[in-house]
Amino acid sequence: MSPKRVDKIATGVIYAMAVIIVMILVALLAYILINGLPHVSWSFIVSPSRVFEAGGGIAAQLFNSFYLLVLSMIISIPLSILAGIFLSEYAPKNKLTDFVRTAIEILSSLPSVVVGLFGFLVFVIQFKIGFSIISGALSLTLFNLPLLTRNVEESLQSIHFTQREAGYALGLSRWETVTRVIIPEALPSLITGIILGAGRVFGEAAALIYTAGQSSPALNFSNWNPLYINSPLNPFRPAETLAVHIWKINGEGIIPDLNAVSTASSAILILAVLIFNLIARSWGRRLYKRLTGAN
Amino acid sequence: MNDPIRESMLKKSKAAKRETFGKTISFLAIAVIVAVVAAIFYFVASKGISTFTQNGVNFWDFLTGSTWNPGSKGADGKPLVGALPMILGSFFVTILAAIIATPFAIAAAIFMTEVAGKKGTKILQPVIELLVGIPSVVYGFIGLSVVVPFVRSIFGGTGFGILAGTFVLFVMILPTVTSMTVDSLRSVPRHYREASYALAATRWQTIYKVILRSAMPGILTAIVFGMARAFGEALAVQMVIGNAFTVPNSLTTPASTLTSVLTMGMGNSVMGTLSNNALWSLALILLMMSLIFNLVIRWIGNKGGNTK
């Protein structure tokens, strides 16, 4: 066969596979949305959930998901960026560094339930923080750090070495060059990594069951003083997230409208991820433009 | 002679101080992570090993035994903790899912970076990122209500089993593998492509001989990460694999994985008892297996890198 023909066939196969993927994905999304959206209403979003009667909503769960996401990102983003900088810029190229990298990679393959139990025994019991958003956020941080760190390291590595030389030759420290030149340039791929991480946090259930808990106090959305147990901002209150809620009602739920609540929650979860995605992306693009002068 | 430039070079500059500062805090960050990793490893290992030290289970029996019933004892008076069914189950679903997902991920990545250009990326990228955000619970339920009946209608049986698990995991790891593959294809310098096209190579030849080859270590890493995710995934697999503690003899009969047993059993056992320790031993095996995977892939990556 002539190379031209092979090229044509290969291109056809690649197109076909891409189409199959898109079809799988579209079917999945359509399945979730078509099943769920008819049950979604404004009152579903803003009313509290119920334990055994029909008609409950997901107000607290939705808020909890976002709050937990923000908290765990506040902890894990700086930590992973710093660690990624170290691995990419400062770590000596030796066996020890390789060992650390391997260890971090292996951590990412731990099932989240193990991370959750670790979080339970350490944060909830040992540190006496109790079932709380903060315990959940810390556990999710453990769970997210390996992937984020890895992503940061790779994003930084993908920026050419000559940029660092340029900074160095101008009398700038590697630190300044990395934080002010390399990171802005790597921003798009950093943000992709963060979005992937955020998606994991948003959808995680197993690691939260034992740490953030599977029930939450009725929130008082008019009390924003974090010192009160029923304040939405209190990071020390137990909090059931949307993903945990879906898991719980399907597993042990006894509400009669279980199916409706579960499918509607899934649909909302997907929409929330979508919206989060769009916001993060447009914000990232604007920041990138501002920092790099790109047009 | 007083030369200010000369003097200034002998003092520690602001930049040098910043460098020290940056080095220190980034080192602290990695130290924290290493400490956490060490703590988790220690935690899992110490609990996992106590099955063998405290409860006197033979390690070899644990790996090769095929009966899992930590609550009761076998005919020889030893606890029934044989993890073989789960180890095989985990292996099968992970490898099968990776085998199916890899070509798709590579194809999608090529599509996005080489074939369809910006437009392809615009369509696929958001969809792929969205997929990561779908909770595994939801994947599990879709698997239960779509994949399991599908497998049942084609292959008979109950539909639960390794095949159903593989399909679900395939979709779950696809985004991870794809987006990482895309990154590694993108990092292939443009002049490689230009050089290849300049030699009158077709697009496919360029992709196959130049781009994929130089992106190979990155692609392998993507696959490991995909396998790692498949390996550690619990909720979704647990819902479709059937959770039967039998050595899998076909792809369509119920089987179990390390994670599914772990997730199911944790809440029902009491810390410190054999049933609980045995579960931690499973977690330990999970760690060891991913270590092995990691080393193997690293080895392949090194070999590929040397022959280039």
Add this chain to the structure above:
Amino acid sequence: MAEKRLTQNIQKLDENKHEIALSTKDLHVSYGDHEAIHGVDLQFERYKITALIGASGSGKSTYLRALNRMHDNIANTSVTGEIYYRDLDINRDNIDVYEMHKHIGMVFQRPNPFSKSIYDNITFALKRHGLRNKKQLDEIVETSLKQAALWDQVKDDLHKSALALSGGQQQRLCIARAIAMKPDILLLDEPASALDPISASKVEETLMELKKHYTIVIVTHNMQQAARISDRTAFFHLGNAIEYDETRKIFTRPKVKLTEDYVSGHFG
């Protein structure tokens, strides 16, 4: 290793007649076990252009990069010997490299502007070094871009990304960025090699202009270029400086056979 010391003819400058801006004494550079520079002694005169020529792999770039310790951050690389600048051996641990880099600038082979606007490219390092005055910064941007012969082309696009410039413009921006620091010495590593002839000649013009205020050491593999712009030339071969003299002497009456072969195009 067999050819470690070859016949040499290194001009020794009389320090009473010539002001020496930078000099090295027995400078060695090694990558791991492999020694790439085998002890080079050269002096660079103030406000002159010195060219380093030689075949690929002769060590001229390695030597140049050793002059301002660019090898510091590279694993496994060691530089031994002395580098004198302002009566200080700057190849010592007690020297603050960052401070030194303010005075010994460098321009690289491939243009490497930051992915920032043209304006930020020039002001970024200055700001980091503590210069905040907007008016002063604007002034520096203008003068350095003018010196680099770029001002007329970019004065209306100062806030556009530097990456949108052509290769030649990018390189001149890098030169502008380097001279904005007002260094004593400018080291250039084949600054015109990645450029088209027109851009290259623009860069050459720029350098001729700059030598009034700066001491320039330039690595080039283009002998015409060296002959056109430099005052002195050093010929490198296999990690040794073979011959160092006034440029016209090197190109017309070289004393060493190797140099003659090279400049007459018999090898390399």
Add this chain to the structure above:
Amino acid sequence: MKKKILGLLTLMATMLIATGCQIKGEVMNVVGSSALQPLVESAGESFSKIHPDLYVNVQGGGTGTGLAQVQGGAVDIGNSDLYAEEKSGIDASQLTDNRVAVVGITPIINPDLKVSNLTLQQLSDIFSGKITNWKDVGGQDLPITVINRAQGSGTRVVFESAVFKNGEKAIKAQEQDSSGMVRQIVATTPGTISYSSYSYINDSVKTPAVDGVVLSHDTVVDNSWKIWAYEHMYIRKDMQKERVHEFLNFILSDDVQDNIVNKMGYIAIKDMKVEKTLDGQVKSIE
């Protein structure tokens, strides 16, 4: 921008420390059986209405977790589907048992099966693997697929102790770790049989009579339906907190027993006409 982030972080940190020191309101932690969780949660909500400064934090995690944590003193109350004595690794002598409800457990089968009655013996044979086809118990010719709950699950322990009278062993079968999953699988997979507590039963699955008796509130209270057990809330013997005892009394009050326990498909403890001891002996109460 860096400064802003730094400022925000400092603010968060201070906030966390501040909140850590002084949370307004008392928290009571109840952890354990996920089956019992909805009941205690509803009761907790009503209890909090009477005591606005109290927050009853009810979490699942499983019977094993509940018992282990209450024994270790990490939580105030441990919810359990089983007697503490039945769980290895638990020192029952340190704990006080509070039986708060009774739960009836019934076999559930796929709705397409044409079987409406099974004997205890047949159940025993099915779950131990002696009978493998529905035609042997009066149904169509279809292989039996057994779905078990996870090992150590309270529901499974109760079911097996009621069905396996002569030390039979359960066959190796599929296992699921929640009632909801079991119900969904049985509803959709042909030829399946499993068991579930009464509170989870709905129209999607079929509940055959056992030895001619159909599970209901009335058949459990007089022990004509044999497969039932107590739901327990354990506290440590040295529990000092007044509110904890108050809460347990509250759950046992007529109001909660009638309006929450019975409504959720459990059986109020006060309705029981018989009592079952730890070793399975049943005697009637006056």
